[in-house]
Amino acid sequence: MYVAVKGGERAIDAAHALLANQRRGDPAVPELTLDQIGQQLGLAVDRVMTEGSIHDRELAALAIKQACGDLIEAIFLLRAYRTTLPRFAVSQPVDTTTGEIRRRISATFKDIPGGQILGSTFDYTHRLLDFALAAGTPVSAASPSPADTAISEVGVMPRVVDLLDRDGLMERFPADAEAAEPVDLTRQPLAFPADRPTRLQNLARGDEGFLLALAYSTQRGYGKNHPFAGEIRIVDVTVEIVPEELGFPVEIGEITLTECEMINQFVGSATAPPQFTRGYGLVFGQGERKAMAMALVDRSLRARELGETISAPAQDEEFVLYHSDNVEASGFVQHLKLPHYVDFQSELDLVRRLRAAAEAKAADSIDEAAE
Amino acid sequence: MSTAQQAGVTGYNFAYLDEQTKRMIRRSILKAVAIPGYQVPFGSREMPLPYGWGTGGIQVTASVIGHDDVLKVIDQGADDTTNAVSIRRFFARTAGVATTERTVDATLIQTRHRIPETPLTAGQIIVYQVPIPEPLRWLEPRETETRIMHALKEYGSMHVRFYEDIAHHGRIVTTYDYPVLVNDRYLMRPSPIPKFDNPKMHMNPALQLFGAGREKRIYAVPPFTKVKSLDFEDHPFAIESWDQGCALCGSHDSYLDEVITDDQGTRMFVCSDTDYCHDRLAETQA
Numbered sequence: 001m002y003v004a005v006k007g008g009e010r011a012i013d014a015a016h017a018l019l020a021n022q023r024r025g026d027p028a029v030p031e032l033t034l035d036q037i038g039q040q041l042g043l044a045v046d047r048v049m050t051e052g053s054i055h056d057r058e059l060a061a062l063a064i065k066q067a068c069g070d071l072i073e074a075i076f077l078l079r080a081y082r083t084t085l086p087r088f089a090v091s092q093p094v095d096t097t098t099g100e101i102r103r104r105i106s107a108t109f110k111d112i113p114g115g116q117i118l119g120s121t122f123d124y125t126h127r128l129l130d131f132a133l134a135a136g137t138p139v140s141a142a143s144p145s146p147a148d149t150a151i152s153e154v155g156v157m158p159r160v161v162d163l164l165d166r167d168g169l170m171e172r173f174p175a176d177a178e179a180a181e182p183v184d185l186t187r188q189p190l191a192f193p194a195d196r197p198t199r200l201q202n203l204a205r206g207d208e209g210f211l212l213a214l215a216y217s218t219q220r221g222y223g224k225n226h227p228f229a230g231e232i233r234i235v236d237v238t239v240e241i242v243p244e245e246l247g248f249p250v251e252i253g254e255i256t257l258t259e260c261e262m263i264n265q266f267v268g269s270a271t272a273p274p275q276f277t278r279g280y281g282l283v284f285g286q287g288e289r290k291a292m293a294m295a296l297v298d299r300s301l302r303a304r305e306l307g308e309t310i311s312a313p314a315q316d317e318e319f320v321l322y323h324s325d326n327v328e329a330s331g332f333v334q335h336l337k338l339p340h341y342v343d344f345q346s347e348l349d350l351v352r353r354l355r356a357a358a359e360a361k362a363a364d365s366i367d368e369a370a371e
Numbered sequence: 372m373s374t375a376q377q378a379g380v381t382g383y384n385f386a387y388l389d390e391q392t393k394r395m396i397r398r399s400i401l402k403a404v405a406i407p408g409y410q411v412p413f414g415s416r417e418m419p420l421p422y423g424w425g426t427g428g429i430q431v432t433a434s435v436i437g438h439d440d441v442l443k444v445i446d447q448g449a450d451d452t453t454n455a456v457s458i459r460r461f462f463a464r465t466a467g468v469a470t471t472e473r474t475v476d477a478t479l480i481q482t483r484h485r486i487p488e489t490p491l492t493a494g495q496i497i498v499y500q501v502p503i504p505e506p507l508r509w510l511e512p513r514e515t516e517t518r519i520m521h522a523l524k525e526y527g528s529m530h531v532r533f534y535e536d537i538a539h540h541g542r543i544v545t546t547y548d549y550p551v552l553v554n555d556r557y558l559m560r561p562s563p564i565p566k567f568d569n570p571k572m573h574m575n576p577a578l579q580l581f582g583a584g585r586e587k588r589i590y591a592v593p594p595f596t597k598v599k600s601l602d603f604e605d606h607p608f609a610i611e612s613w614d615q616g617c618a619l620c621g622s623h624d625s626y627l628d629e630v631i632t633d634d635q636g637t638r639m640f641v642c643s644d645t646d647y648c649h650d651r652l653a654e655t656q657a
Contacts, residue, residue, distance in 0.1 A: 008456040076421070083417040084383065189412040189587035192515045318513055328585050331422030335502070338424065338454050342447045342484045342643050345629055346546030346565045349611050354540055 023068050037061035046256075046285025047071060051326065052078030053186065053205050054085075055255050055284050072207075076327045083186065089241040090181060092249055096259050097156050099237040102286075106160045107229040108263060114157040119234060120286075160231040161261050164276060171266070171277050194317055199301050200294075204282060206324030208290040214314040215296035223312030225299050226265035227279065234258045234286055258283050260291035264299050269307050277306065386433040386466040392416055396434035396589070400580060403591035408553030409521070410504050415587040425458055425483060426584030428500035432481050435496060435580070436462065441469045443477035448485035448626065448643035455483070472646050484547075486568040488625045488647040491577035493594060499562040501583035504590065506550040506560040526558045529601060537606055546611070552599045553592055561598075567610045567626045572598040617642045620651035 024031065038045055038061040048060040052075045060078060067073035103119025106112050164170040182197040190202065203211060218225055236256050240249040262279035266272075279299030281291035300314040313319050323329065384390065392414075399413035418426040436442065442462055446455035450472040458481060459470050471477050474489040483500040491497060507517045510528045520526070529550055536543045549566035553559045561569060562581060572579060572592060579592040592598060602608035616623040618639040625647055627640040642648035 008451045008453040009460075012453060012456060079417045080419040084387075084389070086389075186417065187414045189414060191412065318515065322514075327417065328422045331424060331426075332502070332585055333423075334421065335423030338483075339447045339452050340484070340563075341628055342565055342626065343547040343563050345627070345643075346567070346611060348629065350544060350546045353542075354544070357541060 023066070032065055034058055034061040034065065037064050043286060044069075044071060044074075046283070046287050047208060047290070048074045048078060049285060050283040050287055050290065051075045051205055051207065052082065054078055054082045072326050072330050076330070079327055087184075087187075089243065091252075092240040092242065094237045094239060094255075094257070096233065096235050096237055096257060097158060097162075099235045099254075101157055101233060101235050102256065103234040104157065104231065105229075105233075106231045108160060108231075112160055112163070112231075121288075157233075159233075159261060161263060161276075161278060164230075164263070169276055170263075171272075171275055190321060192318060193304070194321060196298075196302070196305075199317065199321060200280065200282075200298060202321045202324055203294045203297055206294070207326035207329070208287070208293070210324055210326070210329075211293040211297050212289060214300070214320060215293035217312065218296055218300050218314045223300050223303070223310075223315040225279070225296070227262045227296055227299065228264070229292065230261045230263035230278075232258070232260045232288055232291065234288075256285050258285065258287050258291045260288070260295040262292070262295040262299055266306065277302070383465055385438075386436050386462065387419075388416065388430065388433045393434040396430055399589045400431065400434065400591065403580070403589050404578070404593050406557070407592055407596050408551075408557030408559040408590060410583075410588040410590045412587055413589050415584045418584065420457070420461065422585040423502060424454060425481070425500040427582030427586075427589070428481050428483070428498045428584075429458060429461065429582075430584060431498045431580050431582035431589060432462065432479060433466075435498075436466055436468060436479055438466075438468065440478045441471050441476055443471050443474065443480045443646075444482075445480070445485060445487070445644075445646075446483040447628075448487070449645040451645065473650075474646050484563050484565075485626070485643060486564055486571045488622075488642070488644040489650070490571075491575055493576040495577040497577050497579050499564075499579065499581045501560065501562045501581045501586075501588070503548075504560055504581065504583040504586050504588040506558045521557060524556065526552075529558065530603075533601060533603070533606075537603070543602070543606065549608075550601050552601060554596050555599075558601075559590060559592075559598075565611060565626060566600065566608070569598070569600045569608070570610065574598075613640055615640055617648060617651075620648045620655070622648070622651055 038057050041061075041064065044064055045057055045060045048063055048071055049055050049057070052060065052063070059081065060074070063074035063077040064071065066077060101114075101117055103121065104114070104117045106116065161170055165172065180197075182201060183195075185198065185201050185205070190198070194202070217223070219227075234256065236254055238251050238254050240251050242249050260281040262281075264277045264279055266275055266277040268274035277299065279295035279297075279302075281294030281298065283291050283294070297314055297320060300312070301317050301320060303310050303315040304317070308315070310316060386393075388396070395414055399411045403409065403411045415427065416430060418429055420426055420429060432442070442459065444450065444455045444459040444462075446452040449455065450459075462468060463470055474480065474487040474491075477495065479496050479498065480487065480491075481498045481500065486497065505514070505517050507520055507526075507529065510532060511517050511520065520528075533543050533545075536545070545566070547565045548560055548563040549569055551559050551561055551569060551572065561572060574595050574597065575592070576594050578594055581590045583589070600608040611626070613623075613627050617625060617627055619641050622642055625642045625644055628643045629638050629640055631638050
């Protein structure tokens, strides 16, 4: 006789044990340490921190280790940890014009005050598999002389867009718009229309692949916005908070940021003369691809505000903001793995009835034809 | 923290969520109860379980559960499906509350896709896990539009859709998540329960709460509230029926799952509500 399937509890325990086993792999191979992940898979750590919305290299490395290198799973782990943390303070706005510049390039001017600084980049590498690396990196190559790693510390390094701003060619934002405390999307539900700080927050947490594809679509004509990479900079900045009891800012740490400012054409409107508009991208660590994609999508989402026709997915804020989050998307897509047999039974019943009705109808029409 | 520690998880508050978050969710629940069927936006938290796997229901449960509650968790009507096991364990670990598989013993029931066959009673709370809270979503993808449609009670498009179903197929082809009108005002998605369960929502003595975590919405049907499944006078609402009873307990009044028992396509029908089925079996054997 049939007995209903039992043992879900034991199956779950066994599955988790198997996962732990798979995570460790062959015990003859040395286990990864968090330092190794943090140091040698640093860009994965950067991405997990950015989309996990928390700056903590060690926790991000732990999440990557626990997730067996599945970065979206690692982002999920970090987010689920972050959600329980108390919010002590909102930091002061960070100033990316000061601090140590690791990289800074502009595609709009050949030379800029402060100079172009290539820094560490995959750009211009020939993507040839380096078989020597497979055998391990020689110590001398791994530690270049300090002169080669020169981090430029020039005090204040102005932004390229600020140079244009001086000539009135760049759009300006009212100061009060920046002063307001931004919404916290992890505390309040998204509402529409969403203001720009809310959109930027959503994009910063958004999936790199999703933003990349959307940004790419704008370049191929789905909501074209004529971008130039005004400036991409990777900079170490200090973060400050103003504790209520002190009333003056204190440094709480230093973080690396990648910032991208896109300069976009704008032909002007009835109220505004022709000028350049901005798209903005900002991520933790080194993440130019994401920062650039974010800047393109940010500019696209400003279509409503700038009076442009909204015709493409990248310009549609409900479409973009509701679907950018990979933890939400991953969960909902994968929930299809959960049992749906009750609903499926309803559908089975319906399809059988519809088919029976269709067959009866077909039989009737054959009878009629015979008569 | 003490209870959570006793239960084996350290560093987390009773039932995982912090008290401020619970208060925020309770406020949303109160608003939802005050406006039956209205979707209240809330600051849904990122839970340690994936979106789409019951994060809304878990947050609602975490906000209303107390030390004395007895929790039952079902998925597809069964207590032993993997996700039900996982969620029941989550609360056993973080809240240390008593759990049960018996509908009559539970004070709080979290469910996915079913309402128990055993009638609920006054004082019980049933929490539904909701994937998509908006009943008009397949007709209008934009939240900005659907909120206006609710404000204006503009539900004609749903009737048109049902009319088109009847014109094409001779019947309404929605079988689960069948829309209902609550308290003669708000169109509501009952979550993906089979339409078989819809009549149980009407004038139910228990409090019915609905949580959608990913979509950040909470809604409610207070006890003894009118819940009407949409239909037409000449095409009245009807529920699924089976030609046979449950192969185990013989019930003709319960929702049946079809189980394929061999590779020849032999099948049998058994109750989806495992607790109900066990109870009936125990009675007949006694």
